[in-house]
Amino acid sequence: MTLVLNNIKKKFKDHTAVDTISLTVEKGEMFGLLGANGAGKTTSFRMILGLLDPTEGTVTWAGERLSYKRTKLIGYLPEERGLFPKLTVKEQLIYLMKLKGMKKPEIIKEMKHWLDRFQVPEYENKKIEELSKGNQQKIQFMAAVLHKPELLILDEPFSGLDPVNSDMLKAAVLDLQKAGTTIVFSSHQMQNVEELCEDLIMLKQGKAVLQGNLREIKRSYGMKSISLRADYDLQFLHSIPGVLKIEFNKNGATVKVENETVAEQIFRAISEKGFVRKFEVDEPSLHDIFIDKAGGDNID
Known part of the structure; x- marks a missing residue:
C-alpha cells in the first residue's frame, strides 16, 4: 500500500x-x-x-x-x-x-x-x-x-x-x-x-x-549551531565572517554559523582568549531549517 x-x-x-x-x-x-x-x-x-x-x-x-x-x-x-x-x-x-x-x-x-x-x-x-x-x-x-x-x-x-x-x-x-x-x-x-x-x-x-x-x-545541511560558554565577553564573535546569529543567555551563547569551517574558526578564536567551558556543535534544528527555507512567508 x-x-x-x-x-x-x-x-x-x-x-x-x-x-x-x-x-x-x-x-x-x-x-x-x-x-x-x-x-x-x-x-x-x-x-x-x-x-x-x-x-x-x-x-x-x-x-x-x-x-x-x-x-x-x-x-x-x-x-x-x-x-x-x-x-x-x-x-x-x-x-x-x-x-x-x-x-x-x-x-x-x-x-x-x-x-x-x-x-x-x-x-x-x-x-x-x-x-x-x-x-x-x-x-x-x-x-x-x-x-x-x-x-x-x-x-x-x-x-x-x-x-x-x-x-x-x-x-x-x-x-x-x-x-x-x-x-x-x-x-x-x-x-x-x-x-x-x-x-x-x-x-x-x-x-x-x-x-x-x-x-x-x-546531517548534510550546511548551517550549524554552536553552544558555548567562556569566562569572557563573547560579543567579538559578531565580527567573524559566517556567523549568522548569536543569542546570549545566562549560561553563555548559542551561535548559528554557515558551516563547520566557521565553527572551527570560532573555536580557535575563543581558545586564544582564555578558558572555554563549553563548545558543542550541533546539527541545525528543523525549526532553523524551516525558517531558512520558508522565510519570507507567513509562518503563523
Missing part, C-alpha cells in the same frame, strides 16, 4: 497553489508535509483525498485513485474542525462512523477504547459545545481513526493542545504507525515533526524547497 504523488500541479485561474511536486509514502511510514500558511499543504491534502482534482499529474493509493467509494480506507483530521456542537460525543461518532460503513456495536466498542485511552470516559454523553478546545480536538482525532484507516491524513493535529495532551496524542499516532497505518501530517510545531516523521517535503509558494530523509537533511 503506497501513496504516490506524481508531478501534481493545482491551478486556480491564474494562481498556482501546488507546483509540480512528487513524493512516495510507503506503508507504515510517517511523512511530514511542511510549509507556511499558503504554501499549498491543505490543497495537497485535498488532492490526496480526492476532494480536488489535480490540474496536472496523478495521485494514487495502492495503485488506484482515491474516491468516495474507498473512503473507509482513509482517515482525515482537517485543520478547520467540523464537529456538530449540539450533538453528544456518542451521537457524533456513531453518525460519522456509520458513514464509514461501521456497525453500531463496533463503533461503541472502539469509542469506549479511545475515550479510556484519552482519559475522558465521562465525555461519552456530553455535547461537543460543552468540551474545551483541547478535548474537542481529541474527539475530532477519534473521528479520524475509529474505523482503523489504512491511510491517515492529519492537518495540524496538535493545534490547541497543552503539553500533556499533545504527548498523549503523539503516543497514539506512534501506536497507529506501529500497527501499520500510513500517516501524512502537517504541523507548525517543528519539534513534533522531528520526533515523529522519517521523511518530509517542505513547500514554499507551492513548490518543494526541501525533500528527503530528515536525518540526512539535517
